[in-house]
Each structure stands twice: as structure tokens, then as C-alpha cells.
Amino acid sequence: MEIANCSRWNDSCVNKYFSIEEKKTFEGMDFARKNDWILGRIAAKRAVARLLVKKFSLRIAHNDVNIVYLESGKPQVEILNLEISKKIIEYGLENNIDISISHSGSIALAAVSIMSEDGCVGIDIERERKFSSQVRGAFLNKEDEIVISRKPPVNLNKMVTFYWCAKEAFLKAKGVGIRQHPATVSLFFQEKNCGKIIDKTEPSIKAFFQRINFSKGHVAAVVNIASKY
8 A cells, every 4th residue: 555645736747747638627627626636636646656666666657647536436546558557457457456535725645555455445634623522423433432531631632533534534445435424433443543443334344544644733544444354
């Protein structure tokens, strides 16, 4: 699994990172959406390029990586370079690369995995904030509240935000998003920054979360679901 981020861009990034079709989409997009769109794709393309180099010594230009979205809203990777595409088929990677993207303000994170090795992946980043008791009750369950109650009050907002991140990342990895109620998902810490996830709707799923240390004021989590469970 590889993770990449992006927090700034300039006009030169458009040519470096985007395919012809993506440039057309970018040019026709309203200004309010452009920032999230470009940051997310840069992070995603960086993560894909790193994965291909690290695992298979395949070097690819960022603008030969295309990010498309399925009807479900889940992003998918397309390789535009024909030679690299042939290699990907040869290595059994066709339809075998999973990707997840998240934004918060001027920051975007992306995670990619090879599903046959690392399973499906989900990532989420949020600005640390205080949740009302009503909102907390909408995504935390009794087990979560017990664990959180044992934490020092000074870390309360950060911990609750992390629970939200980890649950959303899990639901992204599962491919259902918030169509599944977050309270059906429980976190069990095995170490300070990582642990396992129990899905009460599908207890056979083997999923693991990890905290991503990021800039002050933000909380992030990545989750992978084992390919065989």
C-alpha cells in the first residue's frame, strides 16, 4: 500500500499531472470545485506512481494515470500508457489496483493498494473538531464510548474525530460509504495508533486501521480490508 498527499498546486501542475480529457474537465469546472479536484488527483497519481515503482520498477508519467469515478462514486485507476498497460496486464494488475481519496480544506490524501495482496483500501482526513452529543450518537456505539471515556479529556475532540475518520475510511474500503450506518462499525486498538475493525453486519470481514500522523489540526486514518476473509 502507498499513501501520498498534496496541499498546493500551480498552473504547471495541469500539464504535468493531467491527461487531455482531464484538462478539458478541469477547464470546464467551476472555480469552487477546482481546488479539491486537482489536489485529490495529484495525490492519487503520486500514490499510483510510487506503488508501480516500488512493487514492479515501472516508471510512469503522472499524466498517464487517469482517475475515473464509478456510478457508486468510488474512484478507479486507468493507465493510459500502452506499454505500462501491457505490463500491468502481464503482472495481473488489471482491475487489481484499489484507490481511495479524501480532502479537507487545502489538503488531499490518497491511498492505493494491490487488492490481491493488501486487500481494499480506504482513507479519510478531517479537521479536528468538537462533535455535539447528537452527532456523536449518530456514529459512535457503546463500545466506542467506553474506550473514548478512558482517554484524557484534553484529547477528546481528536479521539472522536479519529473514530469518524477510521469508520468513514472503512466504509470507503468496503465500497458502501455512509449507506451503512457507522455505528455498526467498532474500533479495537491493539497498539497506540492501530488496531482492528469489527463490522457487525459482516463479522467475517478482516479489517485493520492505522492513524496517519499529519499536520496539526487534522486527523487522518487509513483502513485496509483483507482480500480473503
